Amino acid sequence: MNKLKKANIQLCADAGSKYCPCHLAYSGDCIKCPIIRGEKTCDCLWQGVCVYSELKHSQNTPMCERKESLCNIKEVKDLDSDIFLMKIQVPKDMIRDLCSPGAYVLIKSKDKNSDIFNTPISVMDVDMKSCILEVVVKSRGIKTKNIINFDQVWVKGPYFNGIxxxxxxxxxxxxxxxxxxxxxxxxxxxxxxxxxxxxxxxxxxxxxxxxxxxxxxxxxxxxxxxxxxxxxxxxxxxxxxxxxxxxxxxxxxxxxxxxxxxxxxxxxxxxxxxxxxxxxxxNLICCGEGVCGACTIDVNGQKVKSCKAQIDSRDFLNSRNL
Missing domain, CATH: 3.40.50.720 (NAD(P)-binding Rossmann-like Domain)
Known part of the structure; x- marks a missing residue:
């Protein structure tokens, strides 16, 4: 129990956003809220909108999920060996959140339908007026080497835990x-x-x-x-x-x-x-929602979903076998 309490003071990057409550809250696995997880004491130290209250109020309404959009590629520029700058036209409601520190998106090639081809790509810059997202892609595997071969690309986001x-x-x-x-x-x-x-x-x-x-x-x-x-x-x-x-x-x-x-x-x-x-x-990120478990790491003896949970930088680095 004490170990759980230590982990619970970490902030979920989605807490307080329109994507909260998320799938983890509905399944009883909320990173932030001990009440949702079935514990008896509220000790989350969260000073924003109560996640538990939001969950109760939203039981009969659809969950706000991140959308996947087929977006036009406006420009591809060769920067270095197998490194490309991509400028992508994204929806207006997505671009607003992509200027946040640590923002990233999941991208996959136009010809891929399955989410197993999603790859997390950090936001480099955004043009709010033109709704242009700028990312840098290194072509090095099946998920990335085909992205630039089309005039469109699938973009899903925004996600916030890139740092x-x-x-x-x-x-x-x-x-x-x-x-x-x-x-x-x-x-x-x-x-x-x-x-x-x-x-x-x-x-x-x-x-x-x-x-x-x-x-x-x-x-x-x-x-x-x-x-x-x-x-x-x-x-x-x-x-x-x-x-x-x-x-x-x-x-x-x-x-x-x-x-x-x-x-x-x-x-x-x-x-x-x-x-x-x-x-x-x-860290390895696959679904970006803390559901698949690919991002789970051990920090101070605790299993942490690193695609969503904010971790103290020193605790994180000291937990790595580097």
Whole structure:
């Protein structure tokens, strides 16, 4: 019971959205609400709309499910070896939520009907006025290599749990922040940086130049007006440590592999373990709804559905065998 209580203080990324209550709530497996799970005490610490009340009120109404839409591909651009930028026209009601930090969609080729071909793709950027979604796709398997061969693509979303630490990103206000990026995980940084800038934070970006660096991301960062350091983060570790220390950095986002994110976490913690940390969610995601179980991981001895549950970044990285 005590272990369950520890896990339950984690926020579900869908809580409070129009997609709550979800399938897990209706089946009695809600991530957030212990009452729905059949426990006797309410200890979810959720300060938004009560999920249990919403479930009771919506018993006789259809559940709001994410829709799959066949969308026109407006442009495909070759960025690197087997890496493509896609601009996709998506429905207006979808685009509104895709500007959230950590937003992603499930995409599959036009010629595939089964959901087993869905692949999670991070949102890079959105054009709200034109309803254009920009994503970067690496062609490396049956799910992705055929996506660009048609003038349309299936898009399902929005989903929100592409990063751990959404609360810390949205709560950062008028502080010094650092964004550290490595490889293709750099693409999900645009929404994060936009939110940090909207909240009047100072943002400095460090990109590991020993991994893939996408010029399309660099151009967007330049347009946002942030300072960019392209550097070898292995050799120049002390430079990053010194920057964080000298500038009283209070928040760091690390976008990279789990191994890279743990490396950055150790750098941050060498300065101050109280600095807020957010990291990219690199776990296997299949259905995006916590139903299939493919995303389930062990954190502090608890089974956690990582496609929906917000996990403390340090707890997550320390639970990985890296």
């Amino acid at each position: 751990f630490g959404i609360k810390q990103i949205k709560g950062a206000y008028k502080i010094n922040t650092v964004v550290v990026l490595n490889g293709l995980s750099q693409v999900n940084s645009i929404n994060i940086i936009k939110r940090l800038l909207e909240n009047k934070n100072n943002v400095e970006v460090f990109i590991n130049n020993k991994a893939t660096v996408l010029q399309v991301v660099i151009d967007k960062l330049i347009n946002l007006g942030v300072n960019i350091y392209e550097t070898d983060l292995n050799k120049d570790k002390d430079f990053l440590i010194d920057y964080i220390r000298r500038n009283d950095v209070a928040f760091v986002y690390s976008g990279g592999s789990d191994l890279f994110n743990k490396y950055v976490m150790n750098i941050v913690d060498s300065v101050d373990e109280n600095i807020n940390l957010a990291v990219s969610n690199n």
